[in-house]
Amino acid sequence: MAQEKNNKPEHSAEVDQEKKDAMILFLSDSEEKEHFLSKANRKLLTDPLDDDNPITVQVLGICSALAITVQLEPAIVMAIAVMAVMAFSNMIISALRNMIPNRIRIIVQLVVVASLVALVDQVLRAYAYDVSKQLSVFIGLIITNCIVMGRLEAFALGNGVYKSFLDGIGNAAGYGLILIIVAFFRELLGAGKLFGYEVLGHKGATLAESTGLYAFGYENNGLMLLSPMALIVVGIIIWVQRARNRKLIEA
């Protein structure tokens, strides 16, 4: 799959450097400050936003992504939750990578991810109960979200702690970006709102009572609120992205 391509070159060339980096990270992080946002590390953060986007290019993590894009707020909370889980699971697995026997690595990964997700779930229940109710089972489904497992397998098992952390943040950001774009269009066109505010004006019972766009007879497109439209919006995003970035086109 596509996600394998970006760990190979580094892996073969920089294994020693990698180990040294990990050591430095554990021992003292004061000396190598400028190294932390070096070009290669920046690439880890920015690549997943476009060229190597987890949803539109690597086809990972679509499972629990689309059902929560009816409104912007849950989409953003979901993106943050995924970012927390990915960054820390990547870090933990990367730190443990030389200790995990190869045959049971999937179970180890599942346990680490499941514990982190349980933690995130409890935090959301404590501090954002309404959103957590809205997200319902989809927080739990981060565990089997292929994006987490995919990055653990493809990146964290072969790279240092700090790089894996950046990779987790970058991929979660790429995932969140798509989520937020989809949620933006669905909430705006479907309900005429953003974050629950009526940005297109207020829709009254009659034309005279309405304000903003609704005064001209604009109607919300209720179809956008239904789940099939999430798929079609993602399809269109892929279309636009690949039309601009033609090297992504499939043969």
Added chain:
Amino acid sequence: MDYINLFVQSIFIENMIFAYFLGMCSYLAVSKTVKTGVGLGAAVIFVLSITVPINFLLDKYLLRPGALSWLNEEYASIDLSFLSFIMFIAVIAAMVQLVEMVVEKFAPALYGALGIFLPLIAVNCAILGGALFMQQKDFPGIGYAATYGLGSGIGWFLAILGIAAIREKITYSNVPAPLKGLGITFIITGLMALGFMSFMGIKL
């Protein structure tokens, strides 16, 4: 009657793919040909109809608030539901392993047909999703949970069968280059989901 209703509902109206997008990753990755699609679909039916009832028992007698009162009245106040994710995923991973071994031993032909798809299923969101929706729906008995698991599996099977058949045919069509592959598959899935919405409101 309730059972039939739940069955139809879980296949068509609350279809795992079209209503909740669960198991999309393997759905997109494995639906290139009908043959592999059917293999994975069958494995999903199989695993869902086993794990959902088991997780139901686990939820009922171990996890939900007061579930431990069958052991001792003192335990009635214990709420272990924060452990659900770990327990469910452990059960699923273990069951997939077990099912794989049993099928390999007693039905080698089926094992050959399912092949690599069985282990893949442990990380299929549809399986964990089935368990979590089961927990949320609060079914009164294990029969309901089993029906729900079977129905959801069949719904997933139908979805992957449909998209695989369409994708086999669409290779002969002239799709705009940037839409080829992933893009058009998303849009077709969306249109299929719209089609499945016409089942909404069916009550038996």
